[in-house]
Amino acid sequence: MAQLLMMNLSSVSSSFLVPNTITTNRVSKVSIRSSNTSIRKCVATSSTEKTGYKTGVSRNANMAKLQAGYLFPEIARRRAAHMLKYPDAEVIRLGIGDTTEPIPEVITSAMAMKSHALSTLEGYSGYGAEQGDKQVRAALASSFYADLGIEESDIFVSDGAKCDISRLQLLFGSNVTIAVQDPSYPYVMLKLEKPLATEGVKHISSFDLMSSSKRGCWFGHDSMLTGQAYVDSSVIMGQTGQFQNDVEKYGNIEYMRCSPENDFFPDLSKVSRTDVIYFCSPNNPTGSAATREQLTRLVQFAKKNGSIIVYDSAYAMYMSDDNPRSIFEIPGAREVAIETSSFSKYAGFTGVRLGWTVVPKELLFSDGFPVAKDFNRIVCTCFNGASNIAQAGGLACLSPEGLKAMRKVIRFYQENTQIIVDTFKSLGFNVYGGTNAPYVWVHFPGRSSWDVFSEILEKTHVVTTPGSGFGPGGEGFIRVSAFGHRADVLEASKRFKQLYK
Amino acid sequence: MAQLLMMNLSSVSSSFLVPNTITTNRVSKVSIRSSNTSIRKCVATSSTEKTGYKTGVSRNANMAKLQAGYLFPEIARRRAAHMLKYPDAEVIRLGIGDTTEPIPEVITSAMAMKSHALSTLEGYSGYGAEQGDKQVRAALASSFYADLGIEESDIFVSDGAKCDISRLQLLFGSNVTIAVQDPSYPYVMLKLEKPLATEGVKHISSFDLMSSSKRGCWFGHDSMLTGQAYVDSSVIMGQTGQFQNDVEKYGNIEYMRCSPENDFFPDLSKVSRTDVIYFCSPNNPTGSAATREQLTRLVQFAKKNGSIIVYDSAYAMYMSDDNPRSIFEIPGAREVAIETSSFSKYAGFTGVRLGWTVVPKELLFSDGFPVAKDFNRIVCTCFNGASNIAQAGGLACLSPEGLKAMRKVIRFYQENTQIIVDTFKSLGFNVYGGTNAPYVWVHFPGRSSWDVFSEILEKTHVVTTPGSGFGPGGEGFIRVSAFGHRADVLEASKRFKQLYK
Incomplete structure (x- = not known):
């Protein structure tokens, strides 16, 4: 088993690594596939030597700005060490933001029915x-x-929202400035083709471990990747400067710090004017949700500055407080905001893929041209509609039975969240989030997120996410995800209580 | 009925029109919704008057370059006139490139099974x-x-291939030059939410009519749109100059003329070097397919120039000649080519949405960096995978039974194609395409495509596509699509024979 895991690890730390600088070398398959040691031996070979041919097309300079996940080897080493040390450990995954509950049958039945209908003359439809x-x-x-x-x-x-963020970037083009929350959603993941089994040491997947690293994009049999939707897509469009290693930020991006000190809502008096403001509420990773009063201030701030808010409300149905579920609950928001959302975390559609974006007709560029008309043009040119089967599922989601079923799934995850919140609170931690989002943001003041991550993994075999993986503002926190089976959440809580009692 | 159609028309020609110039006015709902006349009365109202607010964000200058479909009002008028003149006509649609045959059951069953599985603990999966x-x-x-x-x-x-083309543009960025075939695939369509019924005058849809226009992007209840995938996505990325009305071409794009004179393969000695060459074979709209010898020349041309070929092979399975099905059949192509393809026209997946793109690891930018690594990063950042249900369908397509079923569907359309080819040949026309693609390209030398389109519509109530809608190189041709039910194809052929006997 340890050997098998090492093979997986070695592939991660070698041939699928994307260097973060321009290079003419490609790193070959690792040489220790059958080895049992954690020392990586990467053999670099020049692919240009092999083929002797390069095109004359220059690499897109913006792509070269993107940061590879230079911390991945470190994480991989930690994981390997853990696996070797505790080959029989029952590892529990509370690191990922991926759904685990099945899709309610009222929704899958509708998708199955649509599938069958497509094989009939009456039920067939082509382009939507x-x-x-x-x-x-x-x-x-x-x-x-x-x-x-x-x-x-x-x-x-x-x-899905991630895809729409990219299309919004195309809409805005390269000459806009952006602001993002810090910490913010990084889309840092390693996905395995087949999830590892659910018991024993197999329980841990590189997905969990990699979700805690910063950036990087690999490929191969495993799909390790990073798409930091707001930031990376902005970098790709050429809206940003180079990455500044000292502060771990890109130039020309306004990072809006969100911390307990400001109630996880940026101090707008210190935020510079940008063209676009990405704002996620309820927030991933902090789990906090902006209040009506805060969002009113945000809308006023945008209006004063002539900015466009891109409001990510993918967790709105998790809201249990009386905060707005949509930015459009705020008067005047239709003139300054776009909202993007998704069925992913409501109906377990992370793999089915269905989301939506609202671009009000009242939203105008500085010359008065409606933003929605340009976005429509982008959608027409760069997209061909969501799958008709997924859309049939979406329609079922929005039926009375579907809404009821979605709320039940959400309630289940909310119960998970409550268990995690209660656990950490009972241990005396300052706990944030959890009330309005399926994420719990636990404060370990003065400690490194990575140290806490390792401590928890070491002592409890529970995978969490180090807060600093979401940006400098996440340092000192860990994110605990409430997506998971109930038994796992209960067992993890038991172990947390043993560790921190 | 005529009144109903007029309502539809009026919405098309008014409130959903996107001006091709920057404007501060929005055109309000048309005032003749219940009128029976074809005269449009558009009431322009300033939306800025309504809201008094514009953001300070500048419109993306590249978006402003895109051409709206200024010919749509003209087409709408022709259509309206036809409808009013022949309210009882049995109109047949051979204009569109959308599939009409149901998806084989072996494939839909697999998608239904996957849907059902997603409602079980064992069968559920999240992010792929x-x-x-x-x-x-x-x-x-x-x-x-x-x-x-x-x-x-x-x-x-x-x-799908259209979405991948857009992601490839993101990959290349704004500093590349491109070449496209002329004529080339325009993605010009008007899609109705519900296809009109299949008998009587309802048979004609704005889809057919609008597919013949040049460019334009509308929105509203009907989804009228244009996404000229290669060209428009290039314009959006800022790779091109302004549209030049006199030649109906964008600046800084190399248009490679494909005509009977050059066997529909560009005279490469006259083609300027570009970074990227978009090449579709079997071709839409001309139906021609490049031979092994021609593609070898294309690969050599790319290699000499250091260009990257983006090869669109979405109709490869329609090939009946011994031409290559993939650009990678040509030696050396892996060092210069990307290939994009789709299940749309093989399995009727135009609405299900599933395609693929091949980026060989041998393909390198001028600095030696592998193109595939940057494309992977784009895919990771801007996309979240195709729907898992569509992918289950794709897997079924590629099973022995699925491949057999797909070939049967393709054979059906090939038989349609043959009927159309035989019809026009028997009438003495020079007919191109048809052998390796479901499109027949009929030459009417010296005549305007639009005149022929109108003549055919007027005299036979059959909707075709005027060749000039695919670019200046299409002038004098009409495209007849073989997608359609057999009875319609036979009836259309009968009418063509009556018209041109």
Whole structure:
């Protein structure tokens, strides 16, 4: 087993590594595939030597700015050490933000029915509208935006919020400036083709471990990757400067610090004006949600500066407080905001892929041109609509039975969250988030996130996510995800109590 | 009925029109919704008057370069006139490139089964790999690239070729030059939420009519749109100059003329060097396919110039000649080419959304950096994988039964194609395409495509596509699509014979 895991590790730390600087060398398959040691022996060979041919096309300079996950080897070493040390450990995954509960049957049945219908003359349909099925758009409008002045025609159905963020970047182009929350959602993951088994040491996957690293994009049999949606897509579009290693930030991005000191809402008096402000609430990773008063200030700030807010509300249905579920609950928001959301965390659609973006017709560029018309053009040119089967599922999600079923799934994760919150609170920790999002943000003041991550892994075999993986503002925190099976959450809590009692 | 159609028309020609110049006015809902006249009365109101607020964000200058479909009002008028003149006509649609045959049951069953599985603990899965399921990648490699040196890890599964083209543009960035075939695939469509019924005058949809126009992007209840994938995505990335109205071309794009005179293969001695060469074979709209000798010349041309070929092989399975199905059949192509393809036209997946792109590891930028590593980073950042249900369908497509079923669907369309080819040949026309693609390219020398389109619509109630809609090189041609039900194709042929006997 340890040997098997090492093989996986070695592939991670060798041939699939993307250097963060331009290089003419490609790192070959690692030489220790069958070895039992944690020392990496990477043999670098020049691929240009092999083929002797390079095209004359220059590499996109913006791509070269992207940071590779230079911390991955370190994480891989920690993981390897853990595996070797505790080959029989029952490892529990509370690191990932991926859903674990099955999709309610009322929703999967609708997708199955749509699939079957596609094999009949009457039920077959070809290209759908890029903007999404009219019924789905109408159902989204009435389910989430009733009385908010958002109409069906303002809504663009998509294959998910991450993809829409990228399309929004295309819309804005390279000459805009952006602001992001710090910490913010990094989309840092390693996905395995097949999840490892659910018992014993196999329980830990490189997914968990890698989700804690900063950046990097690998490929090969395992799919290790980073897509820091807001930041990386901005870098790719050429909106930013180079990465500054000393502060671990890109030039020309406004990082808005969110910490307990400011109630996880940026001190806007210290935030410079940018064209675009990415704002995620309820927030991943901190789990905090902005209040009505805070969002009113944000909208006023945007209005004063002539900025456009891109509001990520992918966790809105997790809100249990009376905070706004949509930015469009704030008066005037339709003139300054775009909202993007997703079925992923509501219905377990992370793999099915369905989301939406709202671009109100009231939102105008400085010359008065409607943003929605340009976004529509982007969607028409760069996208061909979400899968019609996923959309059939989306429609079922928004039926009375579907909404009820989604709420049940959400309630389950909320119960998980409460267990985790109660555990850490009972141990005397300052715990944030959890009330309005499936993430618990635990403070370990003065300690390194990485040290805490390692301590927890070492002592409890529970995988969490070090807060600093979400940006400098996350240092001193760990994120505990409430996505997981109940038994695992209960067992993890038991172990946390033993460790920190 | 005529009144209903007029309502639809009026919405098309008014409130959903995107001006091709920057404007501060928004055109309000048309005032003739219940009128029976074809005269449009557009009431322009300033949305800035309504809200009094514009953001300070500048519109992306590249978006402003995109051309709106200024010919749409003209087409809409022709259509309206036809509808009013022949309210009882049995209109047949051979204009569109959308599939009409149901998806084989072996494939839909697999998707239904996957849907159902997602509601079980054992069958549930969350995020998949952005690059696609390992099994799908492996099946694509063995089904289409066996012995071509293309491995599973070179293949990126996607939600379709159009979306991949856009991601490839992001990869290349704004500082590359491109070449496209003229005529080339325009993605010009108007999609209706619900296809009109299949008999009587309802048979004609704005889809057909609008597919014949040049460019334009509308939105509203109907989804009228244009995404000229190669060109428009290039414009959006800032790779081109302004649109030049006199020649109907964008500046800084190399248009490679493909006509009967050069056997629909560009005279490469007259083609300027560009960084990227988009090449579609079998071609849409001309239906021609490049021979092994021609593609060898293309690869040599790219190699000489250090260019990257983006090879669109979405119709490869329609090839009946011995031409290459993949650019990678040409020696050396792995060092100069990317290939993108799709299940859309093989399995009727236009609405299900599944495609793939091959980026060989041998393909290097001028500094030696592997193109595939940057593309992987793009896919990781801007995409979250194709729907797992669509991928289950893709896997079924590539099973022995699935491949057999796909070939049967393709054979059906090939028979349609043959009927159309035989019809026009028997009438003495010079007919191109049809042998290796489901499109027939009929020459009407010296005549305007639009005149021929109108003549055919007027006299036979059959909707075709005017060749000039695909670029200046298409003037004098019409494209007849073989996607359609057999009875319609036979009836259309009968009418063509009556018209041109």
